[in-house]
Amino acid sequence: MLANTQSAFRQAVLDPAAALPQGLAAHNGVTPNRRFAIYRDNVALGLAAALESRFPASIAIVGADFFRALAIRFAREHPPRSPLLLDYGDQLPAFTEAFEPAREVAYLPDVMRLEIARAQAYHAADAEPASPAALKGLDPARLHEVRVEIHPAVRLLRSAFPVATIWQMNAGGEAREIVDWSGEDVLVTRPRLDVEVQILPPGGHAFLATLLTGHPLEAAAEAAFAETPDFNLAAAIAGLVAAGIACRFEI
Numbered sequence: 741m742l743a744n745t746q747s748a749f750r751q752a753v754l755d756p757a758a759a760l761p762q763g764l765a766a767h768n769g770v771t772p773n774r775r776f777a778i779y780r781d782n783v784a785l786g787l788a789a790a791l792e793s794r795f796p797a798s799i800a801i802v803g804a805d806f807f808r809a810l811a812i813r814f815a816r817e818h819p820p821r822s823p824l825l826l827d828y829g830d831q832l833p834a835f836t837e838a839f840e841p842a843r844e845v846a847y848l849p850d851v852m853r854l855e856i857a858r859a860q861a862y863h864a865a866d867a868e869p870a871s872p873a874a875l876k877g878l879d880p881a882r883l884h885e886v887r888v889e890i891h892p893a894v895r896l897l898r899s900a901f902p903v904a905t906i907w908q909m910n911a912g913g914e915a916r917e918i919v920d921w922s923g924e925d926v927l928v929t930r931p932r933l934d935v936e937v938q939i940l941p942p943g944g945h946a947f948l949a950t951l952l953t954g955h956p957l958e959a960a961a962e963a964a965f966a967e968t969p970d971f972n973l974a975a976a977i978a979g980l981v982a983a984g985i986a987c988r989f990e991i
Contacts, residue, residue, distance in 0.1 A: 787815035790825045791832065795855050800910035802845060810839060826863060830856055847901035854907050854937070857895035857928040861935045864893035869931045869984035875977065878989060884958035888951045888980060889988040893930035896948055899923050904939050931984020938983065943968030947976050948985065 788811035792799060799807045814835050820828045833849035833856070836842050842849075869891060878886060897903065900923040909915050925945035927938045940948070943964035950960035957977070964971040980986040 784812045788812050791829045794829050797907050797910040798852050850899040850903040851907050858935050861893040861928045861930045867891050867987050870981050870986045885991050886957045887990050888986045895928040897926040943971035
């Protein structure tokens, strides 16, 4: 009985067209339609506010009113499953792709994915990045055996749009005309206190994605060269330390 009551209440809170749940009453005995409508709106606005705090660059792109409407629609169809709202909205990019009014802003879902990656990096576990001395101990003849322990904050994003450039312009960076609309591969890291966003060179995404799946350096190099024949392997290995991507090299 209680489960049915809770289910009906939840449905009524999320659906503006749903009837008032049975059993609700005001202190004066009047059916609380107006009060419940206010409560329903407050729930939707509260969840929308949680989403707005996660996607400031997306709001800058489409405007506050548009994003608020999108967020309320999403919240009613995808309410949170946890009282912790740190990761609420991870489904928003996929939802936005199917949201007809947002179709003209085709790059918006990937900007959202980048904002999610930044939030995840910010809240990821701390770890000590490898020092430059770790590279000196690597034997070039044994690179096929070397596996890299990746920092917990590392996130990768591959986009058909210049997503990092668009995000930067709408996150307080310099506004300028985008002439080249080629896609960008993006690395998000937090080696210390600050989250960093970098555009990867050609082959860089394949290289790091292979390492993230636990494959050794040799396999990562092969994946990068298959995608980009002139891939700079030496720079990529040095970048594992310079960008704080690697925590440890293991044979």
